[in-house]
Amino acid sequence: MPLEDDAENDLDRVLGQTRHLLGEGGDELAQRLVLQAKLLLRRDGGYFHPIPDDNWTAASYEAVLEVPPRAEGEYTQEMISRIWAKLETVLKRHDRHDVFGLVTEPMLEPLPAVAPDWRNNAPETAVPPTNQARRERxxxxxxxxxxxxxxxxxxxxxxxxxxxxxxxxxxxxxxxxxxxxxxxxxxxxxxxxxxxxxxxxxxxxxxxxxxxxxxxxxxxxxxxxxxxxxxxxxxxxxxxxxxxxxxxxxxxxxxxxxxxxxxxxx
The missing domain is CATH 3.40.1350 (Trna Endonuclease; Chain: A, domain 1)
Incomplete structure (x- = not known):
């Protein structure tokens, strides 16, 4: 049975299989980037203006990687091409021959939890922001x-x-x-x-x-x-x-x- 558009668990498994294939090819950097992403399949809906003979139609899909905003710059076009080369193989094995490309979008990060009495517990002097250890905490x-x-x-x-x-x-x-x-x-x-x-x-x-x-x-x-x-x-x-x-x-x-x-x- 073909992979369903909204099957989150199956899509996550597809991403895991993609990561495994990247590892077999020794692409550890791409593996790390895939690990922090979420996979979606989205119908093109006519937003993509097809070039003659490129197989895209209004019914075509694109794969979307939702990525952490702070890491968005690491997903260069060359890196996306490397990930797509493996992801496309996995999608076709799951009978999704209608997915023709990969894009990235920043994911919406959850809002911080705030107590009702947050004003009473707020420090008088806020800790200044820093880029130090922006990925590590x-x-x-x-x-x-x-x-x-x-x-x-x-x-x-x-x-x-x-x-x-x-x-x-x-x-x-x-x-x-x-x-x-x-x-x-x-x-x-x-x-x-x-x-x-x-x-x-x-x-x-x-x-x-x-x-x-x-x-x-x-x-x-x-x-x-x-x-x-x-x-x-x-x-x-x-x-x-x-x-x-x-x-x-x-x-x-x-x-x-x-x-x-x-x-x-x-």
């Missing part, structure tokens, strides 16, 4: 240091080494350490590098890469991100998580890279 079990949130133990090790170097720097060579800052890049949407370090009027991006970064697809995605930072005149260095098991060697590496990219003429 302290109450999700993520490690914290100095009031900052990190996504892994490896990032904490790198942060502590950077903070140690920061303490040793004389005032004229001061450093600023920004873990997981939200950054809007021109053609790459919003990104959160693991660290940005600022000093001497220069900036350096530091990424802490786990084993999943060494697949072919993820390497290409990382290289694309690095190119966008290069266009801003900012160098990216990548550190494997295995380096944190040797903190003395990692400390020497960090000092060398900071000296090279922040405090030497280029």
């Amino acid at each position: 302290a109450d999700g079990g993520y490690p914290r240091r100095d009031g900052l949130t990190f996504t892994s133990r490896a990032e904490v090790v790198v942060y502590e080494l950077l903070a140690g170097i920061q303490r040793e720097c004389p005032p004229e060579k001061a450093l600023a350490i920004l873990p997981l800052p939200g950054a809007k890049l021109r053609d790459a949407g919003v990104r959160s590098p693991d660290f940005v370090v600022i000093g001497n009027g220069h900036a350096l991006v530091i990424e802490v890469d786990g084993p999943h970064h060494y697949g072919t697809t993820r390497k290409a995605d990382d290289a694309d991100r690095d190119r966008h930072w290069d266009r801003c005149g900012v160098r990216t260095i990548r550190i494997g998580t295995h380096h944190v098991d040797h903190p003395e060697a990692l400390d020497r590496l960090l000092r060398e890279e900071l000296r090279r990219w922040l405090f030497q003429p280029r």
